[in-house]
Amino acid sequence: MFTTHKDRLEWSQRLLQLQPGNLDCFNIYALLLYDWQKRSNPAYQRYLRQKKLFHQGIASWREIPAVPQTLFKSCRLASHTPQQTHFTFLSSGTTGSHRSHHYLTSLDIYQAVSCAGAPIFTSSLNYPSTLPDPIHLHFLTPSPKEAADSSLSRMFSFWMKKFGTDKSRFWVKDGKILLPALRTALESAIERQEPLGVLGPAFSFVHLLDHWKKNPLLLPSGSFLLETGGFKGRTREIRKPPFYLQLSSLMGVPDHNIWNEYSMCELSSQAYAQGTHGKHHTPPWARVLVIDPTTNHEVKIGQCGLIRWIDLANVDSVLAIQTQDMARRTRDGFILLGRLPQLPLRGCSLNAEDFIPTI
Numbered sequence: 001m002f003t004t005h006k007d008r009l010e011w012s013q014r015l016l017q018l019q020p021g022n023l024d025c026f027n028i029y030a031l032l033l034y035d036w037q038k039r040s041n042p043a044y045q046r047y048l049r050q051k052k053l054f055h056q057g058i059a060s061w062r063e064i065p066a067v068p069q070t071l072f073k074s075c076r077l078a079s080h081t082p083q084q085t086h087f088t089f090l091s092s093g094t095t096g097s098h099r100s101h102h103y104l105t106s107l108d109i110y111q112a113v114s115c116a117g118a119p120i121f122t123s124s125l126n127y128p129s130t131l132p133d134p135i136h137l138h139f140l141t142p143s144p145k146e147a148a149d150s151s152l153s154r155m156f157s158f159w160m161k162k163f164g165t166d167k168s169r170f171w172v173k174d175g176k177i178l179l180p181a182l183r184t185a186l187e188s189a190i191e192r193q194e195p196l197g198v199l200g201p202a203f204s205f206v207h208l209l210d211h212w213k214k215n216p217l218l219l220p221s222g223s224f225l226l227e228t229g230g231f232k233g234r235t236r237e238i239r240k241p242p243f244y245l246q247l248s249s250l251m252g253v254p255d256h257n258i259w260n261e262y263s264m265c266e267l268s269s270q271a272y273a274q275g276t277h278g279k280h281h282t283p284p285w286a287r288v289l290v291i292d293p294t295t296n297h298e299v300k301i302g303q304c305g306l307i308r309w310i311d312l313a314n315v316d317s318v319l320a321i322q323t324q325d326m327a328r329r330t331r332d333g334f335i336l337l338g339r340l341p342q343l344p345l346r347g348c349s350l351n352a353e354d355f356i357p358t359i
Helices: 005-015 023-040 042-050 106-123 151-163 179-192 202-212 240-251 348-352
Strands: 087-090 100-104 134-140 176-178 198-200 223-228 258-262 272-274 286-292 305-313 320-330 333-339 355-359
Touching: 005 106, 023 042, 106 151, 134 151, 134 179, 134 286, 151 198, 176 179, 179 198, 198 202, 202 223, 202 240, 223 240, 240 258, 272 333, 286 320, 305 333
Parallel strands: 134 198, 176 355, 198 223, 223 258
Antiparallel strands: 087 100, 258 272, 286 305, 305 320, 320 333
């Protein structure tokens, strides 16, 4: 199960047909995947046995034991053999630090859900679509050719192929953001009044603010920005409200057309939030629980805790992951608050901080 191309295609189709409110179907799929993973994933099985959870009866997706995200750094959390691994995503990190490894047999499911996820939010939440087809997409990351182990670069390459035009580009090469060429491309689109999207790690946008703040670019109507990652613990920290205000002033994009994408290399799905005060929402094939770490139970609406993902697209590893990210639970989503204090740096912006702008 989940190993042949046919099985994986059928699973992808099931996920993409899920409806947001259909928790019964989500529960069936989650328990099915959990049962397979606890038998097929040796590291997960050892973890469950150590915690005396392997034989514990599970009736709900909320009860599925979640592995600490840090185990991806020390264990091979894979439901297949090393010989069956064809792709490996690595978490962002500094040289010499331990990095998470996410081993995949194929990119098929990741491609399907990452392409389906973004338009779902803009349409299901009654917002104007941020990904009209086609649109110029400008990525402030390396391409997968330069960063084959980056899940973000890979997702952006899928978006370029599905949603982009022939003018779409990756603008980081050899560790440098190609600012002059990027600005020329944006100015060309402005002259033709063609909407576009600029997407990348949060700190890549800081480089644009630093170098272009005295000469703003007013992007055409319908353009959007999408940033990933935050600044907590970085050498430079910027709060979200002033950050989005600066981006809006720099590029003429209204707050509601600035998006945050929240995910990690250990996951296959993403959550999105719109604007400064937007709540994050997951697609129908993923759920987030906000957990009280002292009780291991979900907090009440309005309370804060740690994010736990249940991701049905995480076929090749583990579907339930306990993160070290903090959030406030809301009635229909969650508000991302950042990392638990006193923890090592992690996230897309860690690498983006090291990009060297070419002036």
